[in-house]
Amino acid sequence: MNEQQHPQPDTFTAETADAVIALIQERQHVTFVEIEDLLKRGDLLPTAGDFSMSFTNQPNTLLWMGMSNAWIDLMEWLMRTEKIFPHPAEMLMYLVDGAVPAIPVWQGRATKSPRWLPVCFCTFPLEKSKQSKRR
Numbered sequence: 745m746n747e748q749q750h751p752q753p754d755t756f757t758a759e760t761a762d763a764v765i766a767l768i769q770e771r772q773h774v775t776f777v778e779i780e781d782l783l784k785r786g787d788l789l790p791t792a793g794d795f796s797m798s799f800t801n802q803p804n805t806l807l808w809m810g811m812s813n814a815w816i817d818l819m820e821w822l823m824r825t826e827k828i829f830p831h832p833a834e835m836l837m838y839l840v841d842g843a844v845p846a847i848p849v850w851q852g853r854a855t856k857s858p859r860w861l862p863v864c865f866c867t868f869p870l871e872k873s874k875q876s877k878r879r
Contacts, residue, residue, distance in 0.1 A: 750824045755814040760788040761822060765867070768828050773864040775833060776808040777841035783815065791815050796858075804858050805850055826869075833864040 752758065760783070767782050768774045783789045793812035797819060799805050807830070822828045838844045850859040 750821060752821060753817040755817040756789055756821075761818060761827075763788055764818065764822060765827050768865050769867050772866045772868075773831065773833070773837070774866075775837050775841050775864050777838060777843045779819075779865070780815075789814050789818065802854050804855050805861050806845070806847070806858050807861055807863050809845055809847075809860075828865045828867060829869045830863040831866050831870050833862040835862050837864060838862055 752761070763782060763786060764779055767778065771778070780791045783791050790812045792810060793815070795811045795813055795816055796809040797807040797811055797816050799807075819828075823830065835844060835849060845860045847858050847860050850861040
């Protein structure tokens with residue numbers, strides 16, 4: 745999918761998107777905490793808000809909470825345009841980064857109450873990651 749099919753929302757700048765992409769390219773397996781730190785440190789985007797990011801088909805499976813609308817727009821656009829890809833993450837990654845949501849961790853099935861699905865971001869799709877681990 746390209747940027748012509750998914751125009752960049754006006755809630756963030758190209759500079760902000762490029763900074764997030766550069767962080768993820770450099771480190772790979774980047775958490776929401778690391779992205780939030782970059783956005784705050786660089787004064788690139790307000791991050792705090794009342795919104796949660798989830799899957800459309802599983803609204804109680806939350807990827808991250810307390811987000812601004814602009815931050816969600818940024819992350820959704822980067823994923824839609826295939827500049828970044830979500831990967832499963834260990835809760836330990838978030839413990840090390842100093843932030844773990846105060847809701848139960850998702851256990852692999854849809855639920856009626858909110859659950860957190862720990863993810864990190866890479867610049868390559870999950871399939872490529874699985875293949876490289878098998879070799």
